[in-house]
Amino acid sequence: AQRVTQPEKLLSVFKGAPVELKCNYSYSGSPELFWYVQYSRQRLQLLLRHISRESIKGFTADLNKGETSFHLKKPFAQEEDSAMYYCALSGAGSYQLTFGKGTKLSVIP
Amino acid sequence: NAGVTQTPKFQVLKTGQSMTLQCAQDMNHNSMYWYRQDPGMGLRLIYYSASEGTTDKGEVPNGYNVSRLNKREFSLRLESAAPSQTSVYFCASRAGEVRGYTFGSGTRLTVV
Numbered sequence: 001a002q003r004v005t006q007p008e009k010l011l012s013v014f015k016g017a018p019v020e021l022k023c024n025y026s027y028s029g030s031p032e033l034f035w036y037v038q039y040s041r042q043r044l045q046l047l048l049r050h051i052s053r054e055s056i057k058g059f060t061a062d063l064n065k066g067e068t069s070f071h072l073k074k075p076f077a078q079e080e081d082s083a084m085y086y087c088a089l090s091g092a093g094s095y096q097l098t099f100g101k102g103t104k105l106s107v108i109p
Numbered sequence: 110n111a112g113v114t115q116t117p118k119f120q121v122l123k124t125g126q127s128m129t130l131q132c133a134q135d136m137n138h139n140s141m142y143w144y145r146q147d148p149g150m151g152l153r154l155i156y157y158s159a160s161e162g163t164t165d166k167g168e169v170p171n172g173y174n175v176s177r178l179n180k181r182e183f184s185l186r187l188e189s190a191a192p193s194q195t196s197v198y199f200c201a202s203r204a205g206e207v208r209g210y211t212f213g214s215g216t217r218l219t220v221v
Contacts, residue, residue, distance in 0.1 A: 009149070034209055044152075044199065046209035086151060095140050095159045096167065097201075097210055101151035 002027045004089050006100035013077050014108045021072040021103050023061075023087030031089045033070040034097070035061055038084040047085075048072070057081070077107045111135055115200050115213035122190040122220045130185040130216050132200030140203045141183035142167075142210070143175060145196040152199065158183055190220045 003026040013019055025031060033050040047056050050063040050070060061072045070087060087100040113134045122128055134141065139160045144152040154167030158177040172194060174186045183202075187194060200213040 006151075043214045044201075044212040046211075049209055095157055095165075095203075096154055097142070097203075098154075099144075099152040101149060 002031070002089050002091050002094075002096075002098045004087050004098055004100035006085075006087055006103050008103045009101070010104045010106065012106045012108060015079055016076050019072075019074045019077045019081070019105065019107075021085050021087075021105065023070045023072065023100060025068050025070065025087075025089050027068075027089060027091055030092045032092065033061075033063055034088045034090070035059070035070075035072050036086045036088060036099075038086065038102075040083070044086065077105075079107050079109055081105060082107045113200055113202055113211050113213035115198075115216050117216060118214065119217050120219070122187075122218065124191060124220060126190050127186070127188050128190065129187075130198055130200075130218075131182070132184065132213060133182045134200075134202040134211070135181065136202060136204065136211065137180070138202035138204045138211070139180070141177065142201040142203070143173075143183070143185045144199045144201065145169065146199060146215070147196050155185065155198075187218075190218075192220045194218065195220045 005024045035047040036044045037047045038044045059074045086102045090097045116131045142157040143155040153169045156175040158164045161180045176184045198216045201210040203210045
């Protein structure tokens, strides 16, 4: 079974402060991990994939297989980062994408 | 290039009524998905279709049926709507294993 845990429902930070959104996963094989972002009442948009090791909108995420984590980080939060963030996992060869319950990020001006 | 298109965007149903949510993608993706999004629950998979002609249950399939009409279209049907099915429904598609999913804009369904 595959499971994704996002321990924080809500995270509030001040503009310019560092941000870390936590994601832990449970999967016995090699997972494919994603971060999705959903701005108010909009569709989910892919933010990052762990295999591409890219930085989008200043966000980065590193897969830590030892700690089974895929935390999302940004050094300096901006007001436009306020949104709902979902961590998601797909197992190798699986067609299913399992989401965490999401973390609402609120950036205070 | 529209991506994933869902209709309708909003719908109010009375308990016991039926309706079909439509989803179409123009990216030639093989797999398509239906999720429901509820506060505090994240997104939960209802049904998916790995390829044209196949459908499989996800995490919360009870009360729903699906049809993969062709490679482009994947519909979700509520035969007898219940208040517990009040939710936002998202359709998604995926080209292959190493690419991310593309989501539609959602259907906000209220069952009264």
